[in-house]
Structure formats: C-alpha cells, structure tokens
Amino acid sequence: MTDGILNLNKPRGPTSHDVVDRVRALTGIRRVGHAGTLDPLATGVLLVCVGRATRVAEYLMAGQKLYRARVRLGISTDTYDAEGQVAAEAPVEVSRAQVEAALAQFRGMIAQVPPVYSALKHKGTPLHRLARRGMEVERLSLKARQVEIFRLELTAWNPPECTLEVTSSPGTYVRALAHDLGQALSCGAHLTGLTRLASGDFRLEDAVTLEEFAQAAAEGGWPDLLHPMDAALTRFPALYLNAGAAKRLCSGQAVPTPPQPPPPGGGEEGGPTRAYGPDGTFLALVAYDLAAGVWRPRKVFCAPERLFRG
16 A cells, blocks of 8 residues: 555654655655644644545645644744744743633634744745745734634643643644733743644554654555555545446446435535445545435545456
C-alpha cells in the first residue's frame, strides 16, 4: 500500500512543507501533501497524505484539533509567538483566578482575527510575505472568522507562563488566541510552545517521528506505517456493494439503491457515504440521489482493473 495517511510527529523547526518534501525524498513519490499546517515553532500531529490519499486531505482538515499551548504573559510579539520581535512589555500582575476568568470569553463560537504573520492572503499575497517586506497590514482591517473553541482549560500556572489545552475547530489560530488572552489581561502575551495532540481521530501517542519514518524507508518498510485512506472518513456511513455494482461504480457510473435501507445516520441526499466492494475494498465516496434512487460517485479511489485483477 503506497496510498495512505502518515501520522507524523512533527519536530520543532521545519515547516510543514519541509516535512512534505522530506517524505517525498524518502518515498520517491511526488504526490504528497499535508492536511493542516503547523508553524515551525509547533510540534505534534501532522497528517501527511501520500499518493491518492491527497484526495481525502479536505476531510482530514475538517476534524477537530487538540493542542497543548504554552503562553508567556507580559510580552507581546509581532508574530504572536516566540519567533517574532518583541512589540511590547508589561508587568504581569494577574492571578490564576483572573486568567481562568479571562479564558471564559474565548469558549464557544468566537470571531477571531487572524495574525498578520499567516498564510492567509491579502489581495492575492500571503500576509506573512507582506509583513516581512515591511508592508503594514492592520490586523483590525482583516476580516474576522468564526471559529469554535470546544474546550479551553488552564492546566498549569507558573507565572509569567501558563499552559492551556485547547480543543478547537479547524482554522483556529492558537497564536492569535494567546495574543488575545494577553490583551484581555492587559499585559500582553505570546505563544512559546505548541503541540498538536490530536487531529480528528489521529493522536500523538500513535504518531511516528521523522527519524522512525526515515529508518523504515531505508529498510523498505515505510508503506507499513501508512493508515488507509478511509481512516479519514470514519464519520461517514458505509455502504457495501455486490461485485457488479462495485465495478460500475469504479467506472464512474451510478448504481441503484441496494435492497437494504440507506445506512443509519447517513445516505441522505447529497451527503457523503463510503462505498465498499464485497471483499471490503474501499471504492469511493458516493452521494445518494433521492429522485433517481441511485448512488452517484463523488470521488472514486479504485479503478475497475485494480479491483478485479485476474
């Protein structure tokens, strides 16, 4: 299996693109991408999609994220993390109770303004490039985005540092959360460390390091470290087809509704459903067309000649 998802424990230092380039070099496969950027400062779960698994990256990115964040109160930086230049300093005269109280306003659905140093684009150019060219982009002029903080807890208090655990929706900037917490406490703050503990169903304790992957690549066993493509799709219901329907589906044709009812919790019109062949081979993502009474392919992952060899 050379198509799949690599749960990698990214080290501090390289960018997510650096890691992708390293996986390309180790595997000899060009079609490699990641599902959810981690800043160079950050460590932890980076999901790398190899081969046809790049086609499920969007579903991996849609999962909740769990982070452990270290925040330094009293110092603000222009990048909102320890890699930036100091922008302001202030005495830290807050208690644990005050930090706990300030965190309350960041739980639930919030409007978050992205950092100026980010990959988001302003008039077609990434913000971090504009900022590094010395061009000022006022943060308040950027459009706030709705993100959801499902859980936000203070897990350690060692003033002027604190440690937070954050469960958030995709698209949340933990750097911005640290900065905004500092503003709420009137002392400023920046992120000094970040570890992604989980991305969707993929957790840090199950991740492999770059060194472990390189060793497996040297021994020819790197494909054994890949998770199957449908591991990104477990939240969708499953549909099992007979051999004839499976072959038609893999040829891009719609297939009639099987005798059994649509899968529990899914199968609604337009909603994605995983389709499998009679031997359990993952075939495609399909959507149910209620008017026509058929399943239509949305993304096909198995060609008919690969499904029925010999």
